[in-house]
Amino acid sequence: MTQNDLFFTLALLQVEGIGDITAKKLLQNLGSAEAVFKAKKTSLAKIDGIGKNTIQNLKQTSSFKLAEEELNFLERENITSLYFLNNDYPERLKHCFDAPILLFQSGNMNLDNSKIISIVGTRNITTYGNEFTKKFIEELAPLNPIIVSGFAYGVDIVAHQAAMDHNLQTIGVLAHGLNQIYPKNHKKYMAKMEQNGGFLTEFWSNSNPDRENFVKRNRIVAGISEATIVIESAEKGGSLITANIANDYNREVFAVPGRTTDKYSQGCHNLIKTQKAQLITSAADLVYLLNWEVHKKEEKGIQKQLFVSLSEEEQKIYNFLLKGKEILDIISIECNIPIFKLSGTLLNMELKGVVKPLPGKIFEAI
The missing domain is CATH 1.10.150 (DNA polymerase; domain 1)
Known part of the structure; x- marks a missing residue:
């Protein structure tokens, strides 16, 4: 504009x-x-x-x-303004009735990526939550998603850091203007985030991180993404507000379970019990539930390598079956594996959930 x-x-x-x-x-x-x-x-x-x-x-x-x-x-300050009717405005956010007219952007982000997810949770992240968040993003890294969060303490900053560790774009949605940063302790992460990602806000330079701004900020976190993942949350918290907004926007919401006695899993359990979120325990669950694995066959192959341990021979068979279903004899010839050995290998792959037998001794990749 x-x-x-x-x-x-x-x-x-x-x-x-x-x-x-x-x-x-x-x-x-x-x-x-x-x-x-x-x-x-x-x-x-x-x-x-x-x-x-x-x-x-x-x-x-x-x-x-x-x-x-x-x-x-x-x-x-060389800050970019994104207008809600222009092409550079986040596509999914355009369809939210209460999305901001203007967004202010700093950094180096490319929002054309269709795989955008928000990761939110408690500021009082536990060791379990910390390890899950890092592992979750590590497993997703080959699919190159954009990781969005709120740049707060706890789950937010762990998600941003994990994304940066794997050279993924990561975007912090702020509850104040771009003339400051909150919390101040996170200023040390700004330069690296702005190299591959950066910050978005609807707030002006005269806006402070007031309490009500965080609730407004959460609708951007929910609206910009295909899905919102709640890693850890107590019974009440800002991440639950984000999850509820995502539901109102008809976006996917996922929650990570913990032990029944864990204080910072109660919010996740409640989301799952009330069917406001689907349960996930790994990145593979997210890939399956969002149907990412079938968008491209080459991505599908990456996922099986990541989430299922395949031997070299099994991977060879799987890669061949990605081209399409085939009968046992042809698989044996093309993969140069004797039928007596191939049958046992295919059974093992079936148990791993990567191939499916069909009538007529035909097999296909899942």
């Missing part, structure tokens, strides 16, 4: 009584933020839900000064 468009959009968002939903309604009817400000009162009054107070506030100019100050900040 042009600087002029950005200026008027910023000004619109500073008008008292206008939030993202009302702003979208005005933009839908009038085409641009500049047109909203220039519209006659009679034209504004015809828009459903736009009352006298809103119209009166639009005719004041105090929001222009605030918009100019913020525009100067964005230019000075």
